[in-house]
Amino acid sequence: MKSTAFWLPRHSLARQAERSISRHIARPRPLLSAHPRRPFTQTAPRRDRPQPGDDPNFTSILDNPPELVRAGRRHGPGLIILALIPVTALVLGTWQVQRLGWKTELIARFEDRLVQPPLPLPPRVDPAAIHDFDFRRVVARGRYRHDLEMLVGPRMRDGEDGFMVVTPLERDPGGSDGRGSTTVLVNRGWVSKKLRRQKDRLEGLPTGEVVVEGLLREPWKKNMFTPENRPDKGEFYFPDVKQMAELTGSQAVWVEQTMEPDLMEALEMQSKGIPIGRPAEVNLRNNHAQYIFTWYGLAVATSIMFYMVVKKPPTDMSRRIRMNKEWS
Known part of the structure; x- marks a missing residue:
């Protein structure tokens, strides 16, 4: 029985060896780093000073409960001023109520003097007594x-x-x-x-x-505007x-x-050109009722504004979570 193995000449084997050697020499080699990477090793923590975690009572900021706070600026001096406006308006309105009673009584007293018969003016008049005979x-x-x-x-x-x-x-x-x-x-x-x-x-x-x-x-x-x-x-x-x-x-x-x-x-x-005298009537102004309505209306309006500012409901973005900043 004849063998099936292939036969190669000797010079062919030599050529294949030379090609393998030349291919190995021509391949570029990787350059070595000037600072070779050190292998990762786990080092023990330094014990020259105490660490916060060593304290058994230590509480991390992540362990503290969150605090809900209002976003934006807090109420400052403007809120105090807004609170003083209705109080001041209420006081002034009450004062005008008292002035209304005083002015009404004064006008009634003057009108009572007008209906009396004319009084002969005495030769000498005491200026201090004119107050009791006004009108x-x-x-x-x-x-x-x-x-x-x-x-x-x-x-x-x-x-x-x-x-x-x-x-x-x-x-x-x-x-x-x-x-x-x-x-x-x-x-x-x-x-x-x-x-x-x-x-x-x-x-x-x-x-x-x-x-x-x-x-x-x-x-x-004389008022302050008269020269x-x-x-x-x-x-x-x-x-x-x-x-x-x-x-x-x-x-x-x-x-x-x-x-x-x-x-x-x-x-x-x-x-x-004959001077035209005034009528015999009381011409005192009595606008205190208008002042009462104005001051009390201002007190009510500013009170509502103050309530709306203080009790304003928060919106979706008006609250945020602020973590407790106590690190101890």
């Missing part, structure tokens, strides 16, 4: 001192600019009691600005004895009774002449 109807006789006339203004009447005519009334020239004249200041009424000069209103300058019926009034009070009078230039912006009395040598007594002309009479007096 009291009085009658005085005398002569006007037009040379000492003063115009106070400007004052508006029915949309037209003008002035108040203040003229000293000399009741007893020389003085029957030997103490000089008993002159008082009379607010005769309103005249138009175009007739402010005496030569343009001669019919409004009576020369004989006159009878003046009017209201005895307390001295006026100061300038007597040296004849400019009076408000009736300073004491100042006018010193300038004219009269008593510090202020009488407002009263009259009730109809429409036609008022127009004729205005055209002739």
